[in-house]
Amino acid sequence: MKNKKNLVIILIILCVFIGAFPLAYIKNSEFGGSDGAAEDVITEINPEYKPWAESIIAPPGGETESLLFALQASFGTGIVCFGFGYYFARKKFKPEEKESEELFR
Amino acid sequence: MTSKEERFIKLSVVMAMVFGVTQNTYAMHIMEGYLPLKYCLFYGVICLPFLAIGVVNINKIVNEHRKTLLLLAMMGAYAFVLSALKIPSVTGSSSHPTGTGLGAIIFGPCVMSVLGIIVLLFQAILLAHGGLTTLGANTVSMAIAGPFVSYGIFVLAKKLKVNRYVGVFFAASIGDLFTYCVTSVQLGVAYPNQVGGIMASVKQFMAVFAVTQIPLAIIEGFLAVIVVIGLETYASRELKETIYVKGGTLSEK
Numbered sequence: 001m002k003n004k005k006n007l008v009i010i011l012i013i014l015c016v017f018i019g020a021f022p023l024a025y026i027k028n029s030e031f032g033g034s035d036g037a038a039e040d041v042i043t044e045i046n047p048e049y050k051p052w053a054e055s056i057i058a059p060p061g062g063e064t065e066s067l068l069f070a071l072q073a074s075f076g077t078g079i080v081c082f083g084f085g086y087y088f089a090r091k092k093f094k095p096e097e098k099e100s101e102e103l104f105r
Numbered sequence: 106m107t108s109k110e111e112r113f114i115k116l117s118v119v120m121a122m123v124f125g126v127t128q129n130t131y132a133m134h135i136m137e138g139y140l141p142l143k144y145c146l147f148y149g150v151i152c153l154p155f156l157a158i159g160v161v162n163i164n165k166i167v168n169e170h171r172k173t174l175l176l177l178a179m180m181g182a183y184a185f186v187l188s189a190l191k192i193p194s195v196t197g198s199s200s201h202p203t204g205t206g207l208g209a210i211i212f213g214p215c216v217m218s219v220l221g222i223i224v225l226l227f228q229a230i231l232l233a234h235g236g237l238t239t240l241g242a243n244t245v246s247m248a249i250a251g252p253f254v255s256y257g258i259f260v261l262a263k264k265l266k267v268n269r270y271v272g273v274f275f276a277a278s279i280g281d282l283f284t285y286c287v288t289s290v291q292l293g294v295a296y297p298n299q300v301g302g303i304m305a306s307v308k309q310f311m312a313v314f315a316v317t318q319i320p321l322a323i324i325e326g327f328l329a330v331i332v333v334i335g336l337e338t339y340a341s342r343e344l345k346e347t348i349y350v351k352g353g354t355l356s357e358k
Contacts, residue, residue, distance in 0.1 A: 004334050007270075011327040018320050022193045029197035034317045035136055035234075037198050038292060041309050042139060045296045051138030058233035068232055069189045076186030080332075083179040087339035 112167065134225065134243040135288060137236025144295050149241030152222065155249050159219035166212065173212075176336070176343045180208035181220045183332065187325065188224060194317045202325035206280035207332060209252035210259040210273065211349040221248025246287035255280030263352065270330045278326030285314040 022031070042049055059065040166177055187204030194200060208217045222244045229235045235243050255276040262272025293307030301308075336344055344350050 004338070008331050008334055011331050015324045015327050018324050019192050022195050022197070022320070026193075026195070026197050031193040031197060031199040033191065034194075034196075034198045034200045034313055035134060037313045037317075038310060039136060039139070041306075041313055042292070042296055045298050045306055045309070049139075049296075051136065052142070053138035053236065053238045055137045055229070055233035055236060059231075065232065069191075073186050073189040076182040076184075076189065079182035080179050080186065083175050083182075084335060084339065086175065087336075087343075091339050 134228070134235030134247070135239040135292060137229070137233070137238055139236075140239045140242055140291070140295055142238075144291070145238050145241055147241075148245045148291070152218070152241050152244045152249065155215050155218040156222060159215035159217075162213060162216050163219060166216070170346050173343045173346050176340060176347070177208075177212060177216075180211060180217075183207060184217075184220060184224060187328070188228075192321050192324065194320050196313075196317045198313075198317050200285075200314070200317045200321055202321050202328075203247050203251055203281050203284050204325070205248060205252045205284075206255035206277035206325065207273075207329045209255045209280065210276050211344070211347045213348055214249070214252035214256045217252040218244070218248040221252070224248075242291050243288075246284050246291065250287045251280045251284035254283040260352070270333070273330050273333050274326040277329035278322040281322040281325045282315065282318055285318040286311065289314050 059068060163177075166173060184204030184207075187202040189201070191199040191201045203221075205217045205221050208220065222240070225235055225240055225243050225247065226237075229237050229240060258279055259272055259276040262275065263269075289310035290307050292310045293303050296306050297303045298305035298309070333349075
């Protein structure tokens, strides 16, 4: 149990490190989306290609877009954390669960 | 509350989480209008059987494994969150994890196909990421190929008696990476290079998508392990009903 706790902490630290590393290491980049980079490759391979359809609705600007993404992330986090809160409390107040090791026999 | 009402509400929760899954798109999907029509149709048709099986499986979860509904909602929400996180990568561009691998090893790949396509649909319509014309192609890569690879690796790791968490890590991370490889191949086939042909352009797209994705795939693998440890600790009752513990398919009770 304690080992698992340490493992989780180590993994979280590693995640933060991997995510932050490029920011510190690569100075002259705006970190644009890789789909934008793919568009450039398409134009390079076939300069005449014109997209034959366009998005129906596009967010008017960067602010609205970041709002939508923030909503998406917070909504998802809310559900995940609700679930964990529910399970956590159940284990605390109705401790009839078997230890996870017994899950796999 | 009658059982009908209860079912209705629970279904709505599943729907909500499914929509939660939705907005993945930003950095990885093929852009609207960037795939010739014949490919759009081809990939769209490929999706159909997987979606059909997925709907049947979700039905089964709703009817026979009610207990796991919250877990299903969490898997959807998990993919939803991950797809909103555009993380900087070593190539100097950003991309986001898919989040579909974890759900695939717990509920099976076809279930994630359904959740994935709803995410993609949402993103295509509201966020202008991905697109309706390229929906089929993006579904094949993110909601079918990725989850199936994750599931396959997890099952294989179980057979080989690899440490469970190591198996989860590789399932989630390689599934994530494979999604972007499929995207690269799809684009490469649609845009063969005049000099080197299909292989040359696949390589070019791989350099854009797959290389960017490597560190993110590792992050996704770690996150999956963290969530799995949490679920094993607190939700073992639910996990016992899923294929994560039982193996096989959802059909057995």
